Amino acid sequence: MSEQHIAVIGAGIVGVSAALHLQRDGHRVTLIDERNPGEGTSKGNAAVLAIDSCAPVATPGVLWDVPRYLMNPMGPLAIRWSYLPKIAPWLLRFIAASRPERVEEISIALRAILLRATDVHRDLARAIGETAILKETGWLGVFESDKKFESYQWDLDLQKRRGVEYRVMAQEEIRQFEPALQPIFRHAVYYPENSYVLDNFRLVREVAALFAANGGTILKQRVTGFDFGAKGPSAVKTEAQSIPIDGVVVAAGAWSKKLTAMLGHKVPLDTERGYHVTLPNAQKMPRMPLYSGDHSFAVTPLEVGLRFAGTVELGGLEAAPNYARAEILMQHGRRMFGELDQSGRSDWMGFRPSMPDSLPVISQGRRYSNTWFAYGHGHLGLTLGPVTGKLIADLVAGRDAGLDLKPFAIDRF
Numbered sequence: 001m002s003e004q005h006i007a008v009i010g011a012g013i014v015g016v017s018a019a020l021h022l023q024r025d026g027h028r029v030t031l032i033d034e035r036n037p038g039e040g041t042s043k044g045n046a047a048v049l050a051i052d053s054c055a056p057v058a059t060p061g062v063l064w065d066v067p068r069y070l071m072n073p074m075g076p077l078a079i080r081w082s083y084l085p086k087i088a089p090w091l092l093r094f095i096a097a098s099r100p101e102r103v104e105e106i107s108i109a110l111r112a113i114l115l116r117a118t119d120v121h122r123d124l125a126r127a128i129g130e131t132a133i134l135k136e137t138g139w140l141g142v143f144e145s146d147k148k149f150e151s152y153q154w155d156l157d158l159q160k161r162r163g164v165e166y167r168v169m170a171q172e173e174i175r176q177f178e179p180a181l182q183p184i185f186r187h188a189v190y191y192p193e194n195s196y197v198l199d200n201f202r203l204v205r206e207v208a209a210l211f212a213a214n215g216g217t218i219l220k221q222r223v224t225g226f227d228f229g230a231k232g233p234s235a236v237k238t239e240a241q242s243i244p245i246d247g248v249v250v251a252a253g254a255w256s257k258k259l260t261a262m263l264g265h266k267v268p269l270d271t272e273r274g275y276h277v278t279l280p281n282a283q284k285m286p287r288m289p290l291y292s293g294d295h296s297f298a299v300t301p302l303e304v305g306l307r308f309a310g311t312v313e314l315g316g317l318e319a320a321p322n323y324a325r326a327e328i329l330m331q332h333g334r335r336m337f338g339e340l341d342q343s344g345r346s347d348w349m350g351f352r353p354s355m356p357d358s359l360p361v362i363s364q365g366r367r368y369s370n371t372w373f374a375y376g377h378g379h380l381g382l383t384l385g386p387v388t389g390k391l392i393a394d395l396v397a398g399r400d401a402g403l404d405l406k407p408f409a410i411d412r413f
């Protein structure tokens with residue numbers, strides 16, 4: 001397919017990257033989002049390029065943890081009782097993905113795509129004229145509890161098998177390495193391959209602006225459906241108009257399931273809701289992003305302030321946020337850094353688009369060959385958004401991406 005009119009639905013990090021790469025291939029591209037670019041989940045993430053994160057969320061033994069998740073709504077992973085019947089099929093697949101052999105396969109697929117992520121981020125940063133937005137500092141996982149660190153050995157073993165670079169540090173070294181931290185951490189792991197962006201929201205807005213400056217069209221409209229011709233979708237329908245197209249990319253994050261169903265595929269996509277607290281005047285800034293191994297959240301020194309982000313809440317797309325979860329992040333943050341200036345604090349909740357096996361969908365449609373799907377990046381959407389955009393352009397062009405995309409196929413379930 002060359003020089004076609006392609007619609008990309010969703011202007012998060014995945015959609016803007018796909019739009020830019022398709023534009024580079026000479027296509028006429030219309031990027032459609034009901035919000036402004038970046039205002040979905042891509043707005044508030046922890047901004048970390050987590051190249052080490054090749055373990056799926058569902059790891060062996062997760063089945064025995066589910067009752068605990070249900071009983072503790074303030075834990076790092078919580079399930080809302082009211083949403084349990086709706087998410088039960090997803091949870092069964094999640095548990096199935098935690099089998100040791102499956103975890104091994106998933107980690108191999110994730111590592112392969114993660115290894116390509118930083119290069120494409122560098123390319124995007126150059127393209128928007130902002131190489132300094134990407135901070136190649138590495139990141140540090142810190143542990144107060146010996147028990148948590150002992151159980152993290154499972155992750156370290158998996159990472160070692162996948163060739164992830166890391167260095168374990170003991171208490172004295174941690175204090176010298178990251179003086180902003182309280183001296184309470186007994187173990188740490190430094191991951192030099194990881195990096196972060198100074199402002200994840202600005203990154204998306206600037207990629208969208210570049211796309212528009214190069215002649216791309218951005219429409220702020222909600223997509224409601226499609227018209228179909230002999231070969232597949234021939235128009236994207238929004239609340240305002242019907243837009244004739246040659247092909248369509250669904251990159252609507254956690255909201256992609258219904259649009260995908262309209263294009264002939266049933267996918268087990270749900271959402272892992274997450275929270276952040278950003279302190280613009282914290283007065284304490286670590287040199288690099290940190291990960292709390294005790295409570296499973298990230299801390300990132302952004303240009304907009306110090307951000308604490310993470311936790312997983314299985315509660316669907318409709319329920320109101322429970323900002324008590326953000327307050328818990330804040331309490332853990334105070335333990336890490338001591339008192340923090342909370343003036344100007346902002347709390348946020350976002351919807352990670354999550355597949356039960358923690359692998360994204362990066363795929364051509366099987367039902368219609370002029371459809372492509374790019375979502376389900378869960379905890380890794382910022383990391384993998386740019387490389388996903390590039391891979392989608394390869395798929396549209398029929399180019400060999402040099403990467404096995406079968407693990408990311410839309411019909412793998």
Ligand SMILES: Cc1cc2nc3c(=O)[nH]c(=O)nc-3n(C[C@H](O)[C@H](O)[C@H](O)COP(=O)(O)OP(=O)(O)OC[C@H]3O[C@@H](n4cnc5c(N)ncnc54)[C@H](O)[C@@H]3O)c2cc1C
Nearest residue numbers: 010012014034040041042046048223253274380381382383
């Ligand atoms: C607390 C938290 C911390 C995180 N930290 C990290 C991190 O450090 N590193 C990392 O790699 N990832 C992280 N993530 C995950 C990452 O933020 C997501 O995976 C990523 O933002 C998903 O991007 P997206 O483009 O797929 O979706 P989104 O950014 O949600 O974009 C989808 C867009 O589609 C639009 N849309 C939906 N339906 C329609 C429709 N019908 N018509 C028009 N438009 C529509 C929406 O308006 C939205 O703008 C984190 C997530 C959370 C919640």
